[in-house]
Structures are given as C-alpha cells and as structure tokens.
Amino acid sequence: MSSPTRGLAAVVGFLVLVEFASGILQGYYTPIYPQIADHLAISEGDVNWFEAAQLIVSALCIPLLSRLGDLVGHKKVLLVSTAVTALGSWLLAFAPTFSTFLVGWAVQGAYVVWLPLEIAIIHRRTRTTGRQELLTRRGAAVLVGALELSVIIGALASGLLVDATDMNLLLALPAVVVTAVFFVIAFGIEQAPGDDAGGRIDWTGLALITLALGVLMGGLVLLRLDGPDSLRGWVTILASVAAFVGFWRFEAAHEQPIVDVRLFSTPAQWPVQVTAFLFGIPVLAGQIPLSTYAQADPAERGYGLGADPAFMSTLIGLYVVTLAIGAFTLPLTTRLLGGVRRALVVACLLVGVGYLLWLPFHDHTWQALINMGIAGVGSGALVAALPAAAAAAAPPERTSIATGMTNGTKTVGGAIASAIFAIALTATGSLDATSEKVAPLGGYLTVWAVCAGAALLAALALMAAPRHAFSDIGRQEVEEAGPLVS
Numbered sequence: 383m384s385s386p387t388r389g390l391a392a393v394v395g396f397l398v399l400v401e402f403a404s405g406i407l408q409g410y411y412t413p414i415y416p417q418i419a420d421h422l423a424i425s426e427g428d429v430n431w432f433e434a435a436q437l438i439v440s441a442l443c444i445p446l447l448s449r450l451g452d453l454v455g456h457k458k459v460l461l462v463s464t465a466v467t468a469l470g471s472w473l474l475a476f477a478p479t480f481s482t483f484l485v486g487w488a489v490q491g492a493y494v495v496w497l498p499l500e501i502a503i504i505h506r507r508t509r510t511t512g513r514q515e516l517l518t519r520r521g522a523a524v525l526v527g528a529l530e531l532s533v534i535i536g537a538l539a540s541g542l543l544v545d546a547t548d549m550n551l552l553l554a555l556p557a558v559v560v561t562a563v564f565f566v567i568a569f570g571i572e573q574a575p576g577d578d579a580g581g582r583i584d585w586t587g588l589a590l591i592t593l594a595l596g597v598l599m600g601g602l603v604l605l606r607l608d609g610p611d612s613l614r615g616w617v618t619i620l621a622s623v624a625a626f627v628g629f630w631r632f633e634a635a636h637e638q639p640i641v642d643v644r645l646f647s648t649p650a651q652w653p654v655q656v657t658a659f660l661f662g663i664p665v666l667a668g669q670i671p672l673s674t675y676a677q678a679d680p681a682e683r684g685y686g687l688g689a690d691p692a693f694m695s696t697l698i699g700l701y702v703v704t705l706a707i708g709a710f711t712l713p714l715t716t717r718l719l720g721g722v723r724r725a726l727v728v729a730c731l732l733v734g735v736g737y738l739l740w741l742p743f744h745d746h747t748w749q750a751l752i753n754m755g756i757a758g759v760g761s762g763a764l765v766a767a768l769p770a771a772a773a774a775a776a777p778p779e780r781t782s783i784a785t786g787m788t789n790g791t792k793t794v795g796g797a798i799a800s801a802i803f804a805i806a807l808t809a810t811g812s813l814d815a816t817s818e819k820v821a822p823l824g825g826y827l828t829v830w831a832v833c834a835g836a837a838l839l840a841a842l843a844l845m846a847a848p849r850h851a852f853s854d855i856g857r858q859e860v861e862e863a864g865p866l867v868s
Contacts, residue, residue: 405532471557498785526709594625653847664833666796708762732760734837
C-alpha cells in the first residue's frame with residue numbers, strides 16, 4: 383500500500399467518525415418527537431417548526447461555509463461548523479422554552495456541510511494519486527454508508543433510553559458525541575498541502591443569496607401555515623424570484639462570487655445540481671407524508687397501514703439499511719454499468735420506480751417495505767455520488783463550493799416540495815396526523831407521483847450531461863485501479 387493511499391485511508395477513517403456523529407443527529411431525535419413536545423409543553427404539530435427552522439439555516443450557511451472551505455481550508459471550516467453544531471446541540475439539552483429550543487435546533491443545522499467538506503478533503507488529497515475521481519467516489523461511499531448505519535444506531539439508542547432517562551440527559555448525549563468529534567477533527571486530520579487557496583468573501587453576493595433564500599423560505603412557511611390561497615405567501619415567493627434574478631446577475635459579473643453561477647451553468651455541472659435539487663423532493667420532503675400515511679388507521683380513513691411504533695421502526699430501519707447498501711455498492715455498480723453517469727441514472731430510476739409502486743401498491747405492509755427498499759437503494763447511491771460528481775466537474779479551487787451546493791440545492795428542493803406536499807395533504811398546510819381535517823388519499827397519491835416524477839426528471843437531466851462530466855472510467859480501467867486501501 384503506497385504512502386498517499388495509506389494516508390488517505392487514515393483520513394477516511396477519522397471522517398467516518400464525523401459521519402457517525404452526523405448519523406446520530408439525523409436519527410436520534412425522530413423516535414422521541416412526542417416526548418420532546420411533552421418536555422417543551424407544546425403540541426406535536428409545533429414540532430414541524432423544527433424542520434422549517436433548520437432547513438432555513440442549512441440553506442443559508444451552505445454558500446458561506448462552502449466558499450470559506452475553498453478559501454481558508456476545508457479542515458478549518460469543518461472545525462468551525464462542528465463547533466457551531468455542538469453549541470446548538472448543547473442548547474437543545476438545556477433549553478428551557480420552545481423558542482430557545484428552536485434556536486438550538488436551527489443552529490445545529492450547521493452540520494449540513496460536513497459531508498461536502500469531507501468529500502472535498504478526500505478529493506484534494508487524492509489529486510496526486512492518478513485515481514482522484516475513483517478514490518473520491520469510494521471514500522464518499524464509505525462515508526455515506528457509515529452515516530446511514532449510524533442513523534439506525536441513533537434511532538435505536540433514543541428509543542431504548544427515552545423511558546429510562548431524564549430528558550435533559552437524553553438530549554445531552556448527541557452533544558457529547560459532536561463535542562468528541564470536534565477533537566477528532568482537530569487532532570486526527572491534518573491540513574492538506576495547498577488547502578488554503580486565499581482570496582476573499584463576496585459579502586454582497588452572500589447578502590443577496592441570504593435575502594433570496596430567506597424570502598423564499600418565508601413564502602413557503604406562509605403557504606404552509608395559511609394554505610394555497612395565501613396571497614401574502616404567493617407575493618413573497620414572487621419577490622424571492624426577483625431576488626434570485628438579481629443575485630444571479632450580480633454573481634455572473636463578480637470576479638470571486640460566493641456561488642459560481644458561471645460554473646453551475648456549464649454543461650458538466652448543471653445536471654448534477656439539477657439532480658440534487660430534484661432528489662431533495664423525495665429524500666427530504668417525502669418522508670413525513672410516508673410516516674403519517676403508515677400511521678393512519680384504515681378503519682377510520684379508508685386508507686393507511688395502521689402502523690404501530692414497532693412497525694415504524696422496522697420501516698425506517700429497512701429504508702436506512704437500503705440507503706447504506708446503495709452507498710456501499712456504488713463502486714461495484716459503477717464498474718458493472720460501465721460508468722458513473724450510468725450508475726447515477728440507474729439510481730434515479732430506482733428512486734422513481736420505488737415511489738411509482740406506491741400508487742397501485744399501498745394497502746399492505748409488505749408492499750410498503752418493498753417500495754421503500756427499492757427507493758432506498760437508489761437514494762443511498764445518489765447521496766454518495768452526487769457530491770463526488772460535482773467535485774469531479776469543478777476546478778480544484780472550487781471543489782468545496784461545488785460539493786456544498788449539492789446539499790444546498792437538495793435542501794431548497796426539499797423545502798419547496800415540503801410546502802407543496804403540505805398543501806396537497808391539508809387545507810392549512812399542517813402535516814399533523816391528528817388534525818381534524820385529515821388528508822385525502824388523493825393527497826398522498828399526489829405526493830408519491832411528484833416524488834417519482836422528480837426522480838425520473840433527474841435521470842433525464844443526467845443524460846443531458848456530456849460523457850466526460852463525471853470522468854467515466856471503463857470497466858477494465860476500474861478493475862485495474864484497485865481498492866481504496868490496496
């Protein structure tokens with residue numbers, strides 16, 4: 383095993399610990415939302431504000447932190463984002479009110495840049511190996527696989543501890559994990575040579591993108607609260623469109639933009655970003671409707687699975703396991719299909735087929751397990767491959783912003799779809815399953831159709847990319863390249 387490869391394996395090992403913490407954050411709280419609501423003396427419907435607040439902060443911090451990664455070094459920004467995430471996590475543990483808890487939950491959203499920064503670190507460290515794209519994809523697959531497995535660990539841990547542990551202590555455990563990871567990054571990962579490109583921050587561009595995203599998210603929240611007839615909601619969304627146009631024009635003329643819109647307009651880059659945006663619809667916005675549908679009582683509503691908590695754990699666990707399978711097998715599927723683009727297209731098709739199957743097959747639990755299993759395999763491959771594909775299609779000094787914006791566009795896509803699904807399911811935009819105005823079956827059919835359609839459109843977008851966009855490697859060349867730690 384060569385010295386560069388051995389050093390890369392060590393770096394990936396430390397980054398796996400970071401993704402372990404990320405998975406804990408993403409899986410730990412889901413089973414205990416009702417207990418958190420009781421702890422804060424709020425209704426379960428108010429928990430929906432957590433998602434909205436964190437999506438807003440995530441979408442706003444990605445451009446700044448990603449650009450900073452390219453300017454001052456990916457490790458430094460990974461440390462900063464981990465410190466901010468730890469601060470938010472500790473605030474959750476000791477928040478006395480709903481408002482302070484909401485602030486902590488929003489601040490915790492800084493972890494959204496971890497995976498893109500980690501992939502940028504791997505991409506930068508492999509540039510002298512002659513196998514940069516291959517090793518980056520394999521490293522990404524390992525990281526995402528670790529992430530998905532730790533999601534299961536987090537969900538099981540909180541579910542087992544919730545009845546036997548004080549709520550403050552229960553909420554403090556993720557904060558302990560994130561704090562420990564801060565020191566793992568500080569002492570386990572060295573700053574890569576040349577990982578400090580210099581330059582400056584485009585503060586005007588940052589202000590414009592913050593304004594545009596903030597106005598857009600505000601309009602979506604208004605539609606979520608007031609329903610589809612909200613005039614102020616639609617006016618706010620139209621205002622956000624104007625803000626985005628102004629932002630795009632400013633950035634296109636800027637020498638060092640916060641978001642390189644000229645890069646994103648290239649034939650090699652825009653299909654990746656469009657795919658990430660469309661992928662955010664099923665992977666982020668599609669999960670709450672699936673949960674509420676599974677818990678619906680068919681005797682009362684005429685649809686649903688009547689799921690108990692044990693089955694919900696099974697469904698979530700299977701989905702996450704299939705995500706991990708999709709991530710871990712990405713190098714194999716890339717080899718068998720003869721290229722990265724083909725593997726990504728097949729992954730999109732799997733997501734689309736999984737959600738299409740919900741339209742005729744949604745009456746039995748075994749059908750739900752099969753549907754989500756198929757969609758999960760495709761989703762895991764996309765989570766692992768999209769940041770690496772963006773890095774491969776970007777110049778070295780812009781890898782962090784390219785990979786980071788795959789998460790940014792995915793987040794925006796999920797936020798927009800979340801509002802649309804809320805409108806489809808209820809008149810008020812609330813997704814609270816206990817609402818007096820229960821969702822019609824047609825609303826759920828609309829959700830699944832939109833998720834499937836988004837995945838199929840993503841496959842078409844990838845087909846529009848030039849063949850060289852993802853540095854496709856022939857089967858023989860891949861076989862000769864060898865494993866990550868050979």
